[in-house]
Amino acid sequence: MTDIIAPKLGERVLDPACGTGGFLTCAIEHLKKQAKNVKQRKSIQKNVAGWEFKPLPYLLATTNLILHDVEVPNLLFDDSLARPLTDHKAKDRVDVIMANPPFGGVVANNNENNFPQNFRTKESADLFLILMIHLLKPGGRAAIVLPDGSLTGDGVKQRIREKWLTDCNVHTIVRLPNTVFAPYASVATNLCFFKKGTPTKEIWYYEHRLPEGQKSYSKTKPIRIEEFDAEKAWWPKRKETDVAWKVKIDDIASRGYDLDIKNPHREEAKVEYSSAELIEMLQTSLEKSSKLLQELKKDMA
Secondary structure, three states, X not given: OHHHXXXXXXXXXXXXXXXXXXXXHHHHHHHHOOOOOHHHHHHHHHHEEEEEOOHHHHHHHHHHHHHOOOOXXXXXXXXXOOOOHHHOXXXXXXXXXXXXXXXXXXXXOOXXXXXXXXXXXXXXXXXXXXXXXXXXXXXXXXXXXXXXXXHXXXXXXXXXXXXXXXXXXXXXXXXXXXXXXXXXXXXXXXXXXXXXXXXXXXXXXXXXXXXXXXXXXOOOOOOOHHHHHHHHHHOOOOOOOOOEEEEEHHHHHHOOOOOOXXXXXXXXXXXXXXXXXXXXXXXXXXXXXXXXXXXXXHHHO
């Protein structure tokens, strides 16, 4: 995502949900290669910023940046959703946003009331999307991770997507396999690339497939940067292939701005398991259920 967005020296880079600082360190290393003197190196720590609400990730992000030669990490220990959207003025806007906002969670402290009424929701990823659109300068660009749940749904979700596609050119969505974030999350996720200032006319989709012979990602077999060589080669002169397709905005609008569009070039693959694998999966599920029940009993006691 950093290689594609390619932040430049002098640009302000922000991750409003920085966690342990993975995006920030990638941006820093990318910018270091452009720096030709000490002054330019020092400008990096001022222009690369992160916000994080949880104490431990904030501490780890601070340590992470220090280990990447940042003397004074530009990190804010704060809840990104706690401020009214209108409090973020033009001077707060940035050139680049890279983020993997929390998803699947419910926002606390009635933070949804900090957003315009027609965009209020308890889903954290959707609120972060509105925040990030607002924080980008005109012409600013972003690369973010979003779950399938943010690409579909009606009501407020549809209104948020319509604003996104109207205010920004959402030019590319890379669809990832379900297990990229295993074991922390098993939901399907997407890498979304967009630029603020012009409406979307068409969206290119790219289906990132598992390496041949591999059924899923895991802690011991995580996704690797080399796997994205195919996307990087396709990116400059993109054309339709068995894993890449484009959809016009009129077609997307007729779907209620539903962006959960499957690859039209192939049928959905059916996952087949042997009896032994099914039994093992059932046993694992039962063991997890039993463990959760024991914890619940302990809490109630």
